[in-house]
Structure formats: structure tokens, C-alpha cells
Amino acid sequence: MTFSAIVVAAGTGSRAGGAKQWRLLGGMPVLRRSVAALRDAGADPVVVCIPADARQEADRALAGLAGWIAVAGGADRARSVRAGLAALSDQPADRAVLVHDAARPLLPRAVIDALLDALATADAAAPVLPVADSLRRDDQGRVGETVTRDGLLRVQTPQAARVGALTAALDAWPDAVSPTDESEALRRAGLTVAQVPGDARLMKLTHPEDFAMAEALLASTERRITRVGHGYDVHRWGPGGAVWLCGVEIPHDRSLIGHSDADAGLHALTDAILGALAEGDIGDHFPPSDPRWKGAASDAFLAHARDLAAARGGRIVHADVTLICERPKVKPHRQAMRDRIATILELPLHAVSVKATTTEGLGFTGRDEGLAAMATATLDLPE
Known part of the structure; x- marks a missing residue:
């Protein structure tokens, strides 16, 4: 299946100690790993949503890669994705599009293939993992009451949909709040979001210690x-x-x-x-x-x-x-x-x-x- 992709990389990465999309992971910029994984799977084009003043950093991080377009992202995720979709306005409404966090750089090909396969029978799809840890409410710094984890899922990216459906879902979302991800906007629009198996390697680099964990994962898998x-x-x-x-x-x-x-x-x-x-x-x-x-x-x-x-x-x-x-x-x-x-x-x-x-x-x-x-x-x- 032919498809396009949007990589969201317009954040400041404050919790990770700075702009994590430009940081090296295993010797390669985080952003490059995400874009390269999508390009290798056949995404064309890959629209990269970056800070408005970061074109030089993007050019350097993606030097030598073909098939990507940079656009200025927005103040939140939904606005960035809208900017990415605008860059795909010449694509057919039924073309598949995958929206991915740049901060999830260890993207396996199997997850991409599963998402595209799911679009044959569903409006959209997202990779998920079960919740393994016990859940508790915070009680003013103490461990509070138990929250059942039955039926709870950890949702990852990329998330897959059709260009036209995702554009309409985001356009219909109220401006007063921002959806946490594309699947939330798609569900609110009445569309079916199928589950596909996620992957533990698709961890999101959020805190400084996450980079050490990702480096260890790479060291164990990359010769x-x-x-x-x-x-x-x-x-x-x-x-x-x-x-x-x-x-x-x-x-x-x-x-x-x-x-x-x-x-x-x-x-x-x-x-x-x-x-x-x-x-x-x-x-x-x-x-x-x-x-x-x-x-x-x-x-x-x-x-x-x-x-x-x-x-x-x-x-x-x-x-x-x-x-x-x-x-x-x-x-x-x-x-x-x-x-x-x-x-x-x-x-x-x-x-x-x-x-x-x-x-x-x-x-x-x-x-x-x-x-x-x-x-x-x-x-x-x-x-």
C-alpha cells in the first residue's frame, strides 16, 4: 500500500533536557531514525513538523535522506499535524497517512506493516500495549487507592488513517482543548480505530534517563x-x-x-x-x-x-x-x-x-x- 507520513518534531523537549529530536541516539539524530524508518517502509513523502526556526537543524539531521518535506509545526500536537496534512493537500483523500512522534525513534517495520494492513478493514489503527504495572492514584505524595488496569491500553505511534478522514476529524475538534493524539480525534468523529500489537522498543523519549535505556536497547540489537x-x-x-x-x-x-x-x-x-x-x-x-x-x-x-x-x-x-x-x-x-x-x-x-x-x-x-x-x-x- 502506498502511504504518506507525518513526523511530529516541533516540541521543545523540556522534560528531556532540551530539543531531543536533534540529539544523537546510537550516533544518529533521533529525528533521522524516525524519518529513515518510515522512508525505508515506503512512505513518500514524509512531512516533518519542526519548530519554525529550526530548518538548519533539520537539514543537518536529515542530510542525505530523500523524500521528506519540512513544515513549521504549531503550538500543540494537533496544530502540527494539521500543518503536516496541509502539506499533503495534493494527495487523494483515501491515501493512507501515518502520524508518528519523532521521539519514538526505534520504530520496527512490523508495526508499520500491521498498521497499513489494518486500514484494509478499519477507518484507522493504532499500536497498543497492555498495562503491566499496578496503578494507584496519587494521594498528596502518598500511594493512594488502586485503579483497575483491566481494559486499559498504552497507545503508541505511528497512528494510521486516511488523509481525508484525519483532516476532517481534526477540523471538527473543538479549539478549546487539544486531542492527546489522532486516535482520540478520529474516535470523536465516529470512526473505528483498530488495535495492532505495539512494541516495547517504541518507547517515547521523555526524560533524560530514557536515552540511556534506548542506547542499551540499540546496543543489544544493532551490530x-x-x-x-x-x-x-x-x-x-x-x-x-x-x-x-x-x-x-x-x-x-x-x-x-x-x-x-x-x-x-x-x-x-x-x-x-x-x-x-x-x-x-x-x-x-x-x-x-x-x-x-x-x-x-x-x-x-x-x-x-x-x-x-x-x-x-x-x-x-x-x-x-x-x-x-x-x-x-x-x-x-x-x-x-x-x-x-x-x-x-x-x-x-x-x-x-x-x-x-x-x-x-x-x-x-x-x-x-x-x-x-x-x-x-x-x-x-x-x-
Whole structure:
């Protein structure tokens, strides 16, 4: 069955300690996991409802994924879903649509398939789980009376319906209150919402401790490997009054010559990350024949490699750069270089190393004709 999807990601995530949709889970942004699961199941398009000022964050989290559309979400869930449905206004009224919380990133394909199958005989469908824990009322900080759990269900997302039916149900909902989810609005409109089996992995990331639980679930189900990449770059000296090394501008009596800013340290590190990803080299992604990169800051190249790793669900674990030159002296600037690389790669400082050495007067670097850089990057990646 062909279907579309809406992913609600416009919340602030205050209970989770911040905007959880952009946080990494197993090396991949939470939002990306939800969108990728729906795309892999055949959703086209996936409408992503985000905060109005968060397009840059969405572009970065979903870089490399096709078939998604970003729209500004509303003040509550229902308004966000309405915005998502508006983006699907060109779809037939009977087209299936799945509405999903971005904060439920561990979405199994079996749940999606069950929801779509249920639409063959029902107006809508939602995944549910039984309530396992005993229920009590709160009695001013004490454990109060028992509430029977018989007949109670935990309702998850995605929730499935038809575009036209869901639009009409939300339009008919009174503005004074907001439905807790789509199934409530659909039921109020007189439609049948079928149950399909939910999945414990579809837990909603609500509190900070939920991320630790989700990481543990991933670790038990997702096989990962460590890859190491190596990079090497050389630039010759030319006229100038400063040199860029590892993202830091250093006053000098000459400059390095290159199509971009000739930052050999960042070029080597970019190649090291690309090597670990088996994604070619820096020239494949930023060809020197392209005038867009003339004089460009190499920060952008390194950030691109970082984002490629994130798009694969990878995590950069460690970066090590060695600069080989007679001049300038690197040690006075080494801390600033580490700080800059750590900032670009979003790593703790202790995961970044910058070193320098000479060749004791031997070779082109010993003759002070140019500067060389070597780098190693260690990545944790899904197998």
C-alpha cells in the first residue's frame, strides 16, 4: 500500500533536557531514525513538523535522506499535524497517512506493516500495549487507592488513517482543548480505530534517563564496528602574511598555496574521516576545479565529513593530527587548534590530539619548501 507520513518534531523537549529530536541516539539524530524508518517502509513523502526556526537543524539531521518535506509545526500536537496534512493537500483523500512522534525513534517495520494492513478493514489503527504495572492514584505524595488496569491500553505511534478522514476529524475538534493524539480525534468523529500489537522498543523519549535505556536497547540489537581512516596532505609555501592550520590563523612570513585556504591539517583530517567511511577523498566532494571552493574555509570540509558520518549512524570517537614542518612553531597554537577541531567535530577536547614534528632538515619540509600533515580518525559505525 502506498502511504504518506507525518513526523511530529516541533516540541521543545523540556522534560528531556532540551530539543531531543536533534540529539544523537546510537550516533544518529533521533529525528533521522524516525524519518529513515518510515522512508525505508515506503512512505513518500514524509512531512516533518519542526519548530519554525529550526530548518538548519533539520537539514543537518536529515542530510542525505530523500523524500521528506519540512513544515513549521504549531503550538500543540494537533496544530502540527494539521500543518503536516496541509502539506499533503495534493494527495487523494483515501491515501493512507501515518502520524508518528519523532521521539519514538526505534520504530520496527512490523508495526508499520500491521498498521497499513489494518486500514484494509478499519477507518484507522493504532499500536497498543497492555498495562503491566499496578496503578494507584496519587494521594498528596502518598500511594493512594488502586485503579483497575483491566481494559486499559498504552497507545503508541505511528497512528494510521486516511488523509481525508484525519483532516476532517481534526477540523471538527473543538479549539478549546487539544486531542492527546489522532486516535482520540478520529474516535470523536465516529470512526473505528483498530488495535495492532505495539512494541516495547517504541518507547517515547521523555526524560533524560530514557536515552540511556534506548542506547542499551540499540546496543543489544544493532551490530557496530570500529573503523580507522588515514589522511595525508601537502601544500607548498608562497607569498603571504599568515597560514591556516587546523582551523587557526597563525601570523607567518608566508602562506600555504591551495585552491581553498590550504589548511593541510583539516584537509588531512577530512580525508581520514572519509577514509573510515570509504567515501573517497576530499577532492571527490570538493573538487578544486569548482570555483565555489576557491579560498573556502576548510572548516566546511571537515563539517561535511562529520555530517556524512552522522548520516550513517556513525560516531567520531577520536581525531589525531600531526603537522610536519620546520616553521611556524606549532606548540604555542596547539591548544587553540584542538579547541577548534573539537568544536567542528562536536567532540570532547580529550578526544582530539594535535602534534607537530620536523624532518631534521631532510626532504621538502626540511628545506622549508612546504608543509605536510597526517591524520588518523577513529569512527564507531553500524556494521
